[in-house]
Amino acid sequence: MDVGEPELRVLSESEYFTANELFRQALLLPATDEETWSAHTRAMMEPGRVLGTFVDGELAGTALSMTSSLAVPGGAAVPAAAVTGVAVRADATRQGLLTRMMRHQLDDAARRGEVVAMLHASEGRIYERFGYGVACRTRNVEIDRAQARLRDSVPRGGRVRLVTQERARDLLPELHRNCAADRAGRMYRPEGWWPGRAGVMKKNHVIAVHADDSGVDDGFAVYQSRGESTTVDVWDLVAANEIAASELWRFLLGIDLVNTVAGLGRPVDEPVEWWLADRRACRTTGVDDDLWVRLVDVPAALRARGYAHGAPLVLEVTDGFLPANAGRYLIGPDGVSTADESPQLTLDAAALAALYLGDQSASALAAAGLVQVHEPGALAVADELFQTRRAPWCGTGF
Ligand SMILES: CC(C)(COP(=O)(O)OP(=O)(O)OC[C@H]1O[C@@H](n2cnc3c(N)ncnc32)[C@H](O)[C@@H]1OP(=O)(O)O)[C@@H](O)C(=O)NCCC(=O)NCCS
Known part of the structure; x- marks a missing residue:
């Protein structure tokens, strides 16, 4: 059955919850509980930037963008729309709803002076038609801790300490900003991103922070043990310099009882193998597309x-x-x-x-x-x- 003529408009704040439910259902995710919604997810929705498409008066599609910036080669950062929350209700797909939202969203980004739009794609065939291309990729690695010893030549310095999740909420946004400009592809994590992140943080997420020899924080890692296993998943590891990066890895590889350290979504050129005396202690388990960018x-x-x-x-x-x-x-x-x-x-x-x-x-x-x-x-x-x-x-x- 064909859908009626859709209406596309910016959603009001009272409609955000319904849009989020639509998104979660389309992504086959469980519904959000009230606490997660009000304390975390809602923060990612910026007034004026949440779109809805209505069919026969009912919300059938949604997409949102957050105000951000993207580091480009040479050290500058350009204003950027961070696009997410894209979904069309399963009974209204392939009728052009996404195409309308994409056009509206890119026109809006241009009006706001945003030079690029960027997103992570659920599937590889959705976004190229709208001018998005894969602008960076990531690598997943697994390191066998028993086999892994860092070479003596790897530079040393500073100290790693664990901080509580509460402390991390204050510390990490600024720390990430300070680390953010050294590599193209790095983005400003929008204000609403951090509460959203806290919403997906589990109780057993542990945060390690590295400080340099003068006591200035210059990197962090967020990790968690995988279920009951002896594998540690590293979700986030960001460092301002090579010493902080290798010292955070050294710390992770030194945690008692751990057999495997899995780095998720790492830079493809992170020199993990070069840090290790036996490079085969590190195994690449996948290389995936990371950020899709659209030059607006x-x-x-x-x-x-x-x-x-x-x-x-x-x-x-x-x-x-x-x-x-x-x-x-x-x-x-x-x-x-x-x-x-x-x-x-x-x-x-x-x-x-x-x-x-x-x-x-x-x-x-x-x-x-x-x-x-x-x-x-x-x-x-x-x-x-x-x-x-x-x-x-x-x-x-x-
Ligand atoms: C992906 C999604 C938003 C597409 O919405 P849609 O309204 O069906 O897209 P459109 O009708 O505007 O499609 C435009 C074109 O893209 C193609 N297309 C859309 N989604 C596609 C997909 N997942 N795979 C392949 N082609 C796709 C359509 O076939 C159409 O091609 P055509 O112009 O040659 O006919 C929708 O299928 C959806 O919500 N999926 C589940 C949630 C999801 O993956 N969201 C994206 C999160 S990043």
Whole structure:
């Protein structure tokens, strides 16, 4: 049965609970209890940013975004819409409801001056049609504690201490902000994110904080034992520098009774194997897409990031979903400007997202037919310009 003509509008606060229930049902999650809702989940819903689509007067679809920012190569951060809570009721899918909400949400982000929108996708085939591309990936690792010894060469310093969940609520937001800018893909965790996070924290979540030799906190890890087993799952490990990162891992690998330490959603280039005397103590159990990014304002996004040395390049961007974004850009180490010349490479918005933070090279995308090459040698120029020192990583679920 076809649904009637839908009505899309911003939801009022009294409608948030119903929207959240719709979302949880669509994601096959259990309903929220009242306490979790009022103390935690509700905080993620910012007035004016929660959308609903109504069919025959009933809420049939919803999507929300939070005010955030995203670190880009070169050290700057751009205003960003963190999109989540996306769902369409099972009896109203494949009727275009999501497409309407996506268009409304991206127009809204543009009006707010947000340069990118970003999300984590439940499935791989939903968002590319709206111009989102996989901009960073994560790796899951398992480390056999009995086999794992850190090399003597791994730098040492500071001290790790455990803090209560209550103390962590005060400490972690600022600590994360201080750690956040060193890597492209890192996002500002919106204000409402932290109460939401506290809502999913279990009693047995333990928080370890690292302080440097002068006593300044510079990293933390949130972990929990997996059921009754001797495996510890590390949900969140963020550090401002290499010493804090390796010292937090050293701490985790030193916890008594633990057999396996599982790092979930880690940067793909985290040098765990290089820290270990026996690199085979660390096993990669999966590499997954992490953050999907949609460049809402292509010229502003291109201008915001830094470029490595190399010759300038004329890049043509096509954009089927937001045609106003299409254009030609002269990109070089000295900056970005619009260009009239013939393009050397052409790609669409989703492919540009994969290139933007440095996760993929133009050559890799061209090998999949996602970059059209008009001039021999242009791929090598693009590879050089867009390369980054570290792999991008978001590390924040939302
Ligand atoms: C994913 C979801 C929001 C899609 O909503 P929808 O209203 O059915 O999407 P639309 O009708 O606007 O679909 C637009 C296009 O995307 C395609 N599409 C949508 N969801 C898809 C999916 N999960 N897999 C493959 N294709 C999908 C549609 O077939 C349609 O293609 P067409 O234009 O060629 O016909 C909905 O299926 C849902 O709520 N799923 C469960 C919850 C979920 O996964 N939410 C996303 C959280 S990140």
